[in-house]
Amino acid sequence: MGIFEELKEIVGEENFSRREEELLAYSRDSSFFQETPICVVRPRTCDEVAGIVRLASEKRVPIIPRGAGTNPCGEVVGKAIVLDLSGMNRIIEVNERDMYAVVEPGVVRDELNRALERYGLFFPPDPASSRVATIGGMLANNSSGLHAVKYGTTQDYVLALEVVLPGGEVIETGTLARKSSSGYSLCRLFVGSEGTLGVITRATLRLLPIPEHRETVAFTIDSLDELKGVQEAVMALLPAAFEFMDEICLRVLAEKKGLKVEGGSGIIAVEFDGVRGEAEACAERLRGRFGEELGAGDIWEMRKTLVPSLASYSDKSPLAVTEDIGVPVSKAPDAIRRVKEIYGEAGFEVAVYGHLGDGNLHMRVFGEPAPELEHAADEVYAYVIDAGGTISSEHGIGRLRRRYMEAQHGPALELMKRIKQALDPMGIMNPGCML
Amino acid sequence: MGIFEELKEIVGEENFSRREEELLAYSRDSSFFQETPICVVRPRTCDEVAGIVRLASEKRVPIIPRGAGTNPCGEVVGKAIVLDLSGMNRIIEVNERDMYAVVEPGVVRDELNRALERYGLFFPPDPASSRVATIGGMLANNSSGLHAVKYGTTQDYVLALEVVLPGGEVIETGTLARKSSSGYSLCRLFVGSEGTLGVITRATLRLLPIPEHRETVAFTIDSLDELKGVQEAVMALLPAAFEFMDEICLRVLAEKKGLKVEGGSGIIAVEFDGVRGEAEACAERLRGRFGEELGAGDIWEMRKTLVPSLASYSDKSPLAVTEDIGVPVSKAPDAIRRVKEIYGEAGFEVAVYGHLGDGNLHMRVFGEPAPELEHAADEVYAYVIDAGGTISSEHGIGRLRRRYMEAQHGPALELMKRIKQALDPMGIMNPGCML
Incomplete structure (x- = not known):
C-alpha cells in the first residue's frame, strides 16, 4: 500500500487531499515563500497524529504541522505532508479555580478568550493575527503581541503539553502545579521550536483574571x-x-x-x-x-x-x-x-x-x-x-531568517542541532525551518 | 601527567585539594547522602572551568558542579571531581535602565540583593537558604521560595547564560531583549538541569523594581x-x-x-x-x-x-x-x-x-x-x-527522588535521557543525579 492510501486509512478519505487547488492553498503561509506540499491531512485526534507521524518516519517523508498559516517567515511551507491541525479545536476543560484551560492546538486564540469570558479569565498573549491564529501556532512560535510588556509571552502560560514525537511516540510533559523542579523543562523546549521537534496535540494553559x-x-x-x-x-x-x-x-x-x-x-x-x-x-x-x-x-x-x-x-x-x-x-x-x-x-x-x-x-x-x-x-x-538583541522577538525564524542563526547563536546553534538530531534523527519534522 | 597534576596546572596548586578533611566537607550537601569526592577544584574563570571539563571528558571522569551545597536531595554528592564554583562570585554588571544584572554562579543570593538595593532593584526568587545559596545553585534547581506565588521561579528571571558544555565547549545563549523567538529555549533547558548538562559560568538575570x-x-x-x-x-x-x-x-x-x-x-x-x-x-x-x-x-x-x-x-x-x-x-x-x-x-x-x-x-x-x-x-x-502535581516544586530531584521520575514523567523520561545523551555522551556530568 502506498503512503497516500495509508494516510487515507488513518484520517479517512474526507480528511486527506491532493487536489491541486487545495495544495495551492497550502503552498503558502503569510510569507513570500511558496512550495507545493505533497499532500494535506487533517487529523482529528492525537492517535491519528501519532499514526501519521509514525508513517512519515518509517517512509522518511517530511511532515509540517500547520495551524492557521499566519506566520510571516515561512514556518509552514515545504514539499512535505502538511498536517493541518485546525480541525483539532476543542476546548477540553476550563478549570476556574486553578485558572487553567486544556485545549487542542487548532483552537483559535480569540475564540478561546471569548469562551473564557464567562469565567472572568483570559489567556494574555495576543498577536495581531489573534482573530485567526491558533494556539498550536502560537506555541510553535512563542507568540506574544501588544501586551507582552506586562504579561510576557506564550511560554509563560504553558503548564503542560501532550506532544507526538518524530518517531510517533506520545509524551505528556509538565504538571498542573504552578511551579515544578522535576526534570528538564521540556515544555519550554517545544514552545518556539517551530514544528521541528514534534507535534503538540494538547496544551494546558495558565489563565489570568480579566482586569477590572x-x-x-x-x-x-x-x-x-x-x-x-x-x-x-x-x-x-x-x-x-x-x-x-x-x-x-x-x-x-x-x-x-x-x-x-x-x-x-x-x-x-x-x-x-x-x-x-x-x-x-x-x-x-x-x-x-x-x-x-x-x-x-x-x-x-x-x-x-x-x-x-x-x-x-x-x-x-x-x-x-x-x-x-x-x-x-x-x-x-x-x-x-x-x-x-x-x-x-x-x-x-x-x-x-x-x-x-x-x-x-x-x-x-x-x-x-x-x-x-x-x-x-x-x-x-x-x-x-x-546591541545584545534578537533577530526575532515574536515571529520566529522559519525559512526567512535561517541564515542569520549562526550570527545570532554562534556555537549554541550547534547545540540546537544536536538536540534536533536527538529528537528527530530522520530529520522529517519541518526540514529547512530554523536550523 | 596524571589528572590531578593537570587539574593543578589549570587552577593552581592552592585551588586544588585532596586533603582528607576537605574531601569530608565536600562529601555532603544538606541531604543525608554522603560520598567522598575524588578531589575538589575551585576555578576562577570560565576558561578554567572549560579546561577542567575538557580534561574530565577526555579522561571520562565524573564531575559535579557545586555552589553552597544547600540542596536537600543529594544533587552535589558523589565520587567525582567536585567543581566548587563559590569563588566565581563577581557581580559583573548591573544595568539599571534595562533592569538586569550579569553575575558569576558563585554570587550569593542575598549578597546580590544587597548590592542591588542602591539601584532600587531586586532579584525576586528567595529560597529559605538565601543567605548562603548561590545563584548557580538556584539556576541548577529552578529555586523559588516564599514569593513565587506572585513573582514566579528562577527560570522566569533568566535572560542569558554562558555555559561550559560537557565536552568543554563554551556557549552563550539567550539575549538582552525582553522576549525572543529565535531558536530553541536553551536557557530554560539548563535551568533546573541540576548540573547534568553543563556548567553555568555566567548568568544575565532580569530584575524588578523594589516594591514601594x-x-x-x-x-x-x-x-x-x-x-x-x-x-x-x-x-x-x-x-x-x-x-x-x-x-x-x-x-x-x-x-x-x-x-x-x-x-x-x-x-x-x-x-x-x-x-x-x-x-x-x-x-x-x-x-x-x-x-x-x-x-x-x-x-x-x-x-x-x-x-x-x-x-x-x-x-x-x-x-x-x-x-x-x-x-x-x-x-x-x-x-x-x-x-x-x-x-x-x-x-x-x-x-x-x-x-x-x-x-x-x-x-x-x-x-x-x-x-x-x-x-x-x-x-x-x-x-x-x-492530582496532576509534581514530586518537587522547588528543591529538585537529585539522588533522593530519582526513583520517582518514571512515575512522574512516563515516556517523557526517555526523552530527557535522549537529551542528556546528546549533550553529555560520556555521561560525566553529575552521574546518578535526576535521570
Missing part, C-alpha cells in the same frame, strides 16, 4: 528625540501595552483610516489595566505632558490593521525584511533611528512601529527586492545582535 | 476545615507571599521562639506588596475575618528558621522524606489533610507547612527510616502525581 478596568492614552510626538523621555515616563508606570508608530504610519492612518491629527512625527499609544482607580491615575499622569492627544477609541483597532493599511502608502510594495527585531528596552529609540538610517542610506523608505515597552520593533521597507536591500537587512541584523 | 511597600497579616486558624475559605479569600487579593504552618509548627514556634498564641491548629501568614495604599487595603480586608491575629514582626523570620526549630519538637528525628510536593493550588488544603492521613496511618507524625499560594507543601516526618516510611512516601508521591 483598561484605560488608554494616545498622543503624538513632535520628533524622535522625544522617545527616550516618553519611554522613561511610561515605563515607570508599568503599562499593559506601550506602542509606537512612526510618521509614515501616522500619515497612513490619517489618510486611510481618518485619524484626526495635526502633524507630529509619530504616535504613542499606552494602555493601563488593573484596579480602576490605579489605571486611571496612571493615565492621568501622562495626559497633557507630551504632544497632541488622540481619541483613544480607535487607536488599538488602527494598530491591529496597520500592516494592511501600509500597502497603500507608496507605489512601491511594503516588504517584510527585518520585520521583527528586538533590542534591550532602553535601546529601542536608538534602534528606530538606526534602522531608518541604514535603509535610508541604501535608498529605501521604512515605516517602523512596534512594542516600545519590550524593545520589539516591526517595520515595512518600501521597494523591490534587490541586493542593496539584502545588504541593508544584514546591517540591521548585525546592529541588533551587537 | 510591604504589608503583612498573620493569624491562626481553628481547624484545617477553614483552609479552603482562607485560600479563596487570600488568592482573590493577589498576595506576594501566602504561607501555611500546621499545628506542630505552631506549637514549636510558641515553645522555642516565643510566639504568643492561644491555641489554634495552624498559622496563616500573608504579605502584600506594591503601592502603599493598595497593599494596606488588601491587608485590611483580611484583618479580623479569621482566627487570632499574630504580631507580624517576627513571623517571616520564624518561617525562615522553621526547619531547624522542628528538630526539637520530638525525641524522634525530623526526616525530609516527601519534603517538596506541589499540587494545583486549590488542592493544597486536601493535600495537607491527605499527607497527614497517609503518614498517620503508617504510625508517623508529620509537620506540614509551605506555600499555600502556589500549592507547594513542605513537611518533616518524625521517626526513624523504616520500610513503612518508604511505603508512606510512595503513597504520598502517588497521590501527588494523580
Whole structure:
C-alpha cells in the first residue's frame, strides 16, 4: 500500500487531499515563500497524529504541522505532508479555580478568550493575527503581541503539553502545579521550536483574571528625540501595552483610516489595566505632558490593521525584511533611528512601529527586492545582535531568517542541532525551518 | 601527567585539594547522602572551568558542579571531581535602565540583593537558604521560595547564560531583549538541569523594581476545615507571599521562639506588596475575618528558621522524606489533610507547612527510616502525581527522588535521557543525579 492510501486509512478519505487547488492553498503561509506540499491531512485526534507521524518516519517523508498559516517567515511551507491541525479545536476543560484551560492546538486564540469570558479569565498573549491564529501556532512560535510588556509571552502560560514525537511516540510533559523542579523543562523546549521537534496535540494553559478596568492614552510626538523621555515616563508606570508608530504610519492612518491629527512625527499609544482607580491615575499622569492627544477609541483597532493599511502608502510594495527585531528596552529609540538610517542610506523608505515597552520593533521597507536591500537587512541584523538583541522577538525564524542563526547563536546553534538530531534523527519534522 | 597534576596546572596548586578533611566537607550537601569526592577544584574563570571539563571528558571522569551545597536531595554528592564554583562570585554588571544584572554562579543570593538595593532593584526568587545559596545553585534547581506565588521561579528571571558544555565547549545563549523567538529555549533547558548538562559560568538575570511597600497579616486558624475559605479569600487579593504552618509548627514556634498564641491548629501568614495604599487595603480586608491575629514582626523570620526549630519538637528525628510536593493550588488544603492521613496511618507524625499560594507543601516526618516510611512516601508521591502535581516544586530531584521520575514523567523520561545523551555522551556530568 502506498503512503497516500495509508494516510487515507488513518484520517479517512474526507480528511486527506491532493487536489491541486487545495495544495495551492497550502503552498503558502503569510510569507513570500511558496512550495507545493505533497499532500494535506487533517487529523482529528492525537492517535491519528501519532499514526501519521509514525508513517512519515518509517517512509522518511517530511511532515509540517500547520495551524492557521499566519506566520510571516515561512514556518509552514515545504514539499512535505502538511498536517493541518485546525480541525483539532476543542476546548477540553476550563478549570476556574486553578485558572487553567486544556485545549487542542487548532483552537483559535480569540475564540478561546471569548469562551473564557464567562469565567472572568483570559489567556494574555495576543498577536495581531489573534482573530485567526491558533494556539498550536502560537506555541510553535512563542507568540506574544501588544501586551507582552506586562504579561510576557506564550511560554509563560504553558503548564503542560501532550506532544507526538518524530518517531510517533506520545509524551505528556509538565504538571498542573504552578511551579515544578522535576526534570528538564521540556515544555519550554517545544514552545518556539517551530514544528521541528514534534507535534503538540494538547496544551494546558495558565489563565489570568480579566482586569477590572483598561484605560488608554494616545498622543503624538513632535520628533524622535522625544522617545527616550516618553519611554522613561511610561515605563515607570508599568503599562499593559506601550506602542509606537512612526510618521509614515501616522500619515497612513490619517489618510486611510481618518485619524484626526495635526502633524507630529509619530504616535504613542499606552494602555493601563488593573484596579480602576490605579489605571486611571496612571493615565492621568501622562495626559497633557507630551504632544497632541488622540481619541483613544480607535487607536488599538488602527494598530491591529496597520500592516494592511501600509500597502497603500507608496507605489512601491511594503516588504517584510527585518520585520521583527528586538533590542534591550532602553535601546529601542536608538534602534528606530538606526534602522531608518541604514535603509535610508541604501535608498529605501521604512515605516517602523512596534512594542516600545519590550524593545520589539516591526517595520515595512518600501521597494523591490534587490541586493542593496539584502545588504541593508544584514546591517540591521548585525546592529541588533551587537546591541545584545534578537533577530526575532515574536515571529520566529522559519525559512526567512535561517541564515542569520549562526550570527545570532554562534556555537549554541550547534547545540540546537544536536538536540534536533536527538529528537528527530530522520530529520522529517519541518526540514529547512530554523536550523 | 596524571589528572590531578593537570587539574593543578589549570587552577593552581592552592585551588586544588585532596586533603582528607576537605574531601569530608565536600562529601555532603544538606541531604543525608554522603560520598567522598575524588578531589575538589575551585576555578576562577570560565576558561578554567572549560579546561577542567575538557580534561574530565577526555579522561571520562565524573564531575559535579557545586555552589553552597544547600540542596536537600543529594544533587552535589558523589565520587567525582567536585567543581566548587563559590569563588566565581563577581557581580559583573548591573544595568539599571534595562533592569538586569550579569553575575558569576558563585554570587550569593542575598549578597546580590544587597548590592542591588542602591539601584532600587531586586532579584525576586528567595529560597529559605538565601543567605548562603548561590545563584548557580538556584539556576541548577529552578529555586523559588516564599514569593513565587506572585513573582514566579528562577527560570522566569533568566535572560542569558554562558555555559561550559560537557565536552568543554563554551556557549552563550539567550539575549538582552525582553522576549525572543529565535531558536530553541536553551536557557530554560539548563535551568533546573541540576548540573547534568553543563556548567553555568555566567548568568544575565532580569530584575524588578523594589516594591514601594510591604504589608503583612498573620493569624491562626481553628481547624484545617477553614483552609479552603482562607485560600479563596487570600488568592482573590493577589498576595506576594501566602504561607501555611500546621499545628506542630505552631506549637514549636510558641515553645522555642516565643510566639504568643492561644491555641489554634495552624498559622496563616500573608504579605502584600506594591503601592502603599493598595497593599494596606488588601491587608485590611483580611484583618479580623479569621482566627487570632499574630504580631507580624517576627513571623517571616520564624518561617525562615522553621526547619531547624522542628528538630526539637520530638525525641524522634525530623526526616525530609516527601519534603517538596506541589499540587494545583486549590488542592493544597486536601493535600495537607491527605499527607497527614497517609503518614498517620503508617504510625508517623508529620509537620506540614509551605506555600499555600502556589500549592507547594513542605513537611518533616518524625521517626526513624523504616520500610513503612518508604511505603508512606510512595503513597504520598502517588497521590501527588494523580492530582496532576509534581514530586518537587522547588528543591529538585537529585539522588533522593530519582526513583520517582518514571512515575512522574512516563515516556517523557526517555526523552530527557535522549537529551542528556546528546549533550553529555560520556555521561560525566553529575552521574546518578535526576535521570
